[in-house]
Structures are given as structure tokens and as C-alpha cells.
Amino acid sequence: MKKLLAVVLALTVAATTLMANGSQEAAVAQKSAATKPGTGSTPGWQLNKDKPITFDWYINFSWFARQWGDSAVSKYITEKTGVNIRYIVPAGNEAEKLNSMIAGNTLPDLITIGWWEGQVPMMIDSGLVLPLDELAQKYDPYFFKVANPQKLGWYRQENGHVYGYPNASYTPQDYEKLKGKLTSNxxxxxxxxxxxxxxxxxxxxxxxxxxxxxxxxxxxxxxxxxxxxxxxxxxxxxxxxxxxxxxxxxxxxxxxxxxxxxxxxxxxxxxxxxxxxxxxxxxxxxxxxxxxxxxxxxxxxxxxxxxxxxxxxxxxxxxxxxxxxxxxxxxxxxxxxxxxxxxxxxxxxxxxQGIAGWTLTLISKNCKDPARAIQFLTYLISEEGQMDTYFGIPNVTYAMKDGKPELLPAVAELDTKDKNAQETKYGVQYTYWMLMDNPWADQWGAKYSPALAQPQLWTRPYVKSFAxxxxxxxxxxxxxxxxxxxxxxxxxxxxxxxxxxxxxxxxxxxxxxxxxxxxxxxxxxxxxxxxxxxxxxxxxxxxx
Missing domain, CATH: 3.40.190.10 (Periplasmic binding protein-like II)
Incomplete structure (x- = not known):
């Protein structure tokens, strides 16, 4: 009954939203008026990093326990981009929490959710999330330089728009390139x-x-x-x-x-x-x-x-x-x-992992500054963002060796001995995994600690894409x-x-x-x- 009620309420929101659709573009423009748009050659985040902003980011996994601002990496990213994050995590049943926000039209700025969840099409059909392609065209064309065209094509809806970008996504080309090196969970x-x-x-x-x-x-x-x-x-x-x-x-x-x-x-x-x-x-x-x-x-x-x-x-x-x-x-x-x-x-x-990946990250129509949000997504999925979220801070958490980034010994040792402590103190190795690009990380060669290596490597001969x-x-x-x-x-x-x-x-x-x-x-x-x-x-x- 709870699920049915949530659907009914969400459809009510949809009807309301559809009637108000004509003013959505105006609302986005008003919220983003103070944000400088990026260009095809300059990402927008670089032009607005001197303007601090805090986004509320809902993570639809009750087990997620990290906080932004504790680790060296999160502080480094905030200093670099001007973006601070306040994570919202359900205390109990994820579906109930998300359904209540959908029904009450109270979705926060950003949402990360498993791609398979029924709330994804519900939010899209109800007009509760914004099309990433439209936001990128207006406020950050650089997005199209760093976003994978196949991933955008996979998630393009019948109306031609894309509302979410995946993490942990592997294209058929990735499977060819990384044949024999991929692992299963x-x-x-x-x-x-x-x-x-x-x-x-x-x-x-x-x-x-x-x-x-x-x-x-x-x-x-x-x-x-x-x-x-x-x-x-x-x-x-x-x-x-x-x-x-x-x-x-x-x-x-x-x-x-x-x-x-x-x-x-x-x-x-x-x-x-x-x-x-x-x-x-x-x-x-x-x-x-x-x-x-x-x-x-x-x-x-x-x-x-x-x-x-x-x-x-x-x-x-x-x-x-x-x-x-x-x-x-x-x-x-x-x-x-x-x-x-x-x-x-x-x-x-x-x-x-298939091309669908693991989770989708979407931008809510309630977002306080959709322009800054798409610019932050552009940063996170770019090579620079991947380097920052995977390896962290140059000469603080990693250093270049023979042209390859390597975690510093103290960081690597802590990651091996106590991953929770590492993620709290440093925040490397995709502690903030919402837009992680695993095929990008695979190019550097996975290094597993002795405690973790065998189960990962054992799966390699059996891995199959079910995309x-x-x-x-x-x-x-x-x-x-x-x-x-x-x-x-x-x-x-x-x-x-x-x-x-x-x-x-x-x-x-x-x-x-x-x-x-x-x-x-x-x-x-x-x-x-x-x-x-x-x-x-x-x-x-x-x-x-």
C-alpha cells in the first residue's frame, strides 16, 4: 500500500509539473543567472570557483557513511571548485524515503540512485529532474567533451534528452580493450x-x-x-x-x-x-x-x-x-x-559491469543552481575529476612515477590496513564513487592488497557482460x-x-x-x- 500510495502521489506531482512545464526553463535561468556559463574549450567550473556553493546530494543507499569535508580529498575539491557537499542518506528503507521526497516534491539538488530503481523513470516522467543535455548546451558545453557519447546514447529518452549519468559503466569497447582484466563482484x-x-x-x-x-x-x-x-x-x-x-x-x-x-x-x-x-x-x-x-x-x-x-x-x-x-x-x-x-x-x-553501470546521478528541478550543478558534474567525470577522486592530491596522497600516478606509501599502507580510516582521513580510491569511471582507473592497472587480491582476480575468467x-x-x-x-x-x-x-x-x-x-x-x-x-x-x- 505504501508503494501504491507513493505512485499515486508521484503521478499527482507529475500532473502538476506538466502544467508548469512552460515555466521550468525560466526558473532554471533565474536560478543560474549569477553563474558564468562555460564554453566548449573552458569548463564552467573554472570560471565560478570563487563563488562558494553547497549542494544537498541525496545518496539512495542507507549504508553510505562518508561525510564531505572530513577527508583531505573532499577539502581539496571544494577549494578547487568552490563546491561543498552535504550528503543526505536514508536512515531506513530507501524506497520509502525517496518516494516521500518524490510525492512531496522535495528532492534535493542532486540525486544518486541505482539505475534499475523504478523511481528513475518516475522522476523523469514527472518532470522532477532536469535534462543534462539541455543544461550542458546552455551552461557548460565542455560537458560533451568529457561525457562518453555511448553512455549518453544509452540513457537518452524517447524525447531525445538525457537525465542521468552513470558510474562504473563499461562500453563494449571497454570490454574489448580490457579483455581478461575485468573482474566481477x-x-x-x-x-x-x-x-x-x-x-x-x-x-x-x-x-x-x-x-x-x-x-x-x-x-x-x-x-x-x-x-x-x-x-x-x-x-x-x-x-x-x-x-x-x-x-x-x-x-x-x-x-x-x-x-x-x-x-x-x-x-x-x-x-x-x-x-x-x-x-x-x-x-x-x-x-x-x-x-x-x-x-x-x-x-x-x-x-x-x-x-x-x-x-x-x-x-x-x-x-x-x-x-x-x-x-x-x-x-x-x-x-x-x-x-x-x-x-x-x-x-x-x-x-x-555493463554500459548501464551501477548508479545514475541526476539534477533535481529544485536544484538551487542547475548551472553550477552541471558544471560540477562535468568536473567530476573529466580526467581531472577522476584523478582527484581516485588518486587525490599531488605530492600529498600520490606522486608520479615513470609517468604513472602512484599512491604515496603511507596512504597505500593505510588503505591496505584500514580502508575506513583511509577514506575518512584521505578520501582516495573513489571514496566519493558517485561518478567514478572504472575503465579510466583500469588503465593504471589495479593494485590489490594481499587481503583483497584473490577474490577479485579469481573472477576474471568468468566475467561476462549482460548489458x-x-x-x-x-x-x-x-x-x-x-x-x-x-x-x-x-x-x-x-x-x-x-x-x-x-x-x-x-x-x-x-x-x-x-x-x-x-x-x-x-x-x-x-x-x-x-x-x-x-x-x-x-x-x-x-x-x-
């Missing part, structure tokens, strides 16, 4: 010392997987006085658990399409088979209750204590935990190994979107029920009822629209 991790003590068991089959969890619990019943957690997953939410969805499906190499049509991966026999393996594990007491209720902060705390034997998890979010374990004992860190495989024993197909299946969001309020939302909520309810089913017969009953619910609601309509969107994506990417 998707890993099956095991605690090194335990895994080796058990004889490095094969966990790719249901039998081997369950046997290894049983052996770990028997041999290591407690860790630091606390019960061992044989298998860890990402947090469960209203719409499911990513570990038991895309991650598991990619480890099983389940295709996204069949015969040119979007495939319901959750119905694949191999996937259902492995869900039943997790059900069996739970019945045997190999999945702790914590797994179903813990939030990200609690998961990371337990990982830092080394309480999990195995984890189907995102390795990037394990950095702090890995470093804590490494500093205690290098043999206690988590390493990546081959995880669940399909019945054909096919190699994993782990998702690499054609990005941006399949359905139009908010459409029949298909409402169907998809109902199915997602039902899945979020039923997934833990499936894993906690007391018998396979109970699992089958829940599963069959779920499939009937999906068919009755009209999942075929959803798949038909998504297939159309996939076809458009392939055309944009030059794929057949």
Missing part, C-alpha cells in the same frame, strides 16, 4: 583456513556443497565463542535476496533469454534444484536464523569476526572485513572458489509494472518460506502456488515488454 567465498583444514572440498555439486557445510559445522562448531554460520548470504528484503537470485543464477550459468525472448530464470530446473539444496541445508541447521534477518552492517560485522564458513556474496563489500581478518591472521581471510554449478558442470557466468538485459524497467503505473511489483513482493514473501520449508513436499506446494500466482497475474505480459526493451538494447549495442 559476484563470488562464492570460503574461509581459507577452514576450507584447507577440510581438504579443499568440491562444493560445485549439491552433495559436495552440503557435505562441506556439515563438515565445517562439525569441525568448527564455534568461532570466538559464537556459533559458526556455515553459509552466509546478502540480506533478505521485501523483494527477495540477491545471493539466491542473480548471483546463484549466474553461478549456474542460467541464460537471460531463450529463443530471442526474455527467460524467467527462476523457473530453470537447475535453479529450482539448488533452491532445494538450500532448503535441505536449512532443515539440517546449516543456515542460521541470523541469515534471514541480518542487515548489511550485521553481516559485515560477522564476516569481520570470521563467523561464516562460506558466503555467496559481493566481494567488494567484504573489504573492511577482509582487512580486519588479514591483520589478525592472513590464513583467516575469505578466498573465492568454484561455487554451485549446473547439472552440465558449465563454467560460471559472472556479471561484469543487453540492463534497463528493462517497466513504465511506472503501467499494467506490466504493477504486475511485476506484485510478483516481486510475492517472491520476497515466498523465498524465505521455500528455504525454511520443513519438507520437499512443502517446498513443492509453495513453489507451485507461486508459479500459478505469476501466471494468473500476467507474467507473460511483463516478459513480452521486457523482450521488446531487450531488442532495443541490442540495437543500441550493435548486437544481433
Amino acid at each position: 559476484q563470488t562464492f567465498l570460503v574461509r581459507k583456513d577452514m576450507y584447507e583444514a577440510l581438504g579443499k572440498p568440491d562444493m560445485t555439486t549439491p552433495e559436495g556443497f552440503l557435505a562441506a557445510l556439515r563438515a565445517a559445522k562439525a569441525k568448527f562448531p564455534s568461532i570466538g565463542g559464537q556459533p559458526i554460520i556455515p553459509i552466509g548470504l546478502m540480506e533478505f528484503g521485501d523483494t527477495g535476496c540477491a545471493s539466491l537470485e542473480g548471483y546463484l543464477q549466474n553461478f549456474l550459468a542460467i541464460p537471460y533469454e531463450k529463443n530471442g525472448k526474455i527467460y524467467d530464470r527462476s523457473t530453470d530446473p537447475d535453479y529450482v534444484r539448488w533452491l532445494k539444496v538450500f532448503r535441505q541445508a536449512n532443515q539440517e541447521g546449516l543456515i542460521a536464523t541470523d541469515v534471514f534477518v541480518d542487515k548489511r552492517s550485521q553481516i559485515e560485522e560477522k564476516a569481520a569476526q570470521g563467523r561464516y564458513f562460506a558466503m555467496l556474496y559481493q566481494n567488494w563489500d567484504m573489504q573492511a572485513a577482509q582487512m580486519a581478518l588479514y591483520n589478525q591472521d592472513p590464513n583467516k581471510i575469505y578466498i573465492a572458489v568454484e561455487g554451485p554449478k549446473n547439472s552440465k558442470k558449465e563454467p560460471h557466468t559472472l556479471g561484469g 543487453a538485459y540492463d534497463n528493462l524497467q517497466l513504465t511506472p503505473g503501467s499494467d506490466e509494472a504493477l504486475i511485476a511489483e506484485e510478483i516481486s513482493r510475492r517472491w520476497g514473501r515466498d523465498l524465505p518460506r521455500l528455504i525454511r520449508a520443513k519438507s520437499e513436499a512443502e517446498f513443492d506446494q509453495i513453489w507451485n502456488e507461486l508459479q500459478k500466482f505469476k501466471q494468473d497475474k500476467g507474467i507473460a505480459k511483463v516478459q513480452a515488454v521486457q523482450t521488446q526493451k531487450m531488442t532495443v538494447n541490442k540495437q543500441k549495442l550493435g548486437m544481433k
